[in-house]
Amino acid sequence: MSTYEEEHGIQQNSRATQEIGENSQEEQRRQVRSQLQGLFQNFGSSGGEGNRYSDSTLLLQLLSQLLPESLQEEWLQEMDKGKNAGCPDSFASSLPRINKRKLKVTDNCSICYTNYLEDEYPLVVELPHCHHKFDLECLSVWLSRSTTCPLCRDDVMGHRIINEIDTTEAELEEDWGMYG
């Protein structure tokens, strides 16, 4: 009885594969894994419209059956992290700083729980719309992954965009005044 390999004349290849050392097998495994991850995340994120894989749902289902649940979850979480990207780095450092004299002894940062005045030179910033205060250092880390105020969930970037529109409109009106 002839085997699959004999029938397809690929015996040579299979022997070659066997000769590949353990290291490159590990390497291959890693490559396959990263290719699978790419496929999975691609299909998972491409929602219907403008999707070049027309049958992506079916493929995703197939892939899901091949992959262990824990791995799928890990990859999905990775995607979520990418999606919830925060504010640009410059945002936190551009926030208004609070003068030490305006801080009370009991005021503390709700991220690290440290009283601001324990530090001789506290670097405290205030969010422009909700006026919640935090250590600049603590808030910067949070805003690198989110755009919301830790205390009231106010979308800090949302306000900024509205403001920009407001100023352009004001400028436009001024221009009209000049020509009128």
Added chain:
Amino acid sequence: MASLPKRIIKETEKLVSDPVPGITAEPHDDNLRYFQVTIEGPEQSPYEDGIFELELYLPDDYPMEAPKVRFLTKIYHPNIDRLGRICLDVLKTNWSPALQIRTVLLSIQALLASPNPNDPLANDVAEDWIKNEVGAKAKAREWTKLYAKKKPE
């Protein structure tokens, strides 16, 4: 392992000195980021009179990342799966570093008082809950008797 952030020490102290009614949380001796938790089932819920055990872990990125919490006691609830994983917004997308162990555990207690079968984690339980709420609650009560520790009289 990096030293324990001051915030975690403060939170732990407060949990011991000023505990939340119906909730206990004790850090493990060998790992101060790992807490053994118990939550009393809320009154007038199917979990009444049961004490549920949970484990809570503070990841390295805490408080920028939410604590990881899991039920150890078996529980029949549409937002808790059979592995004890909890579907709760503040543990996932709605986490904020201004939240803390205390508020998370209170949210879980509130979830026991008001299950949300429209955002399920345990699909079969949620289906049961929607189709036959009385029956599902009876089963939840039965599981509480079977698996949760009894609240001392």
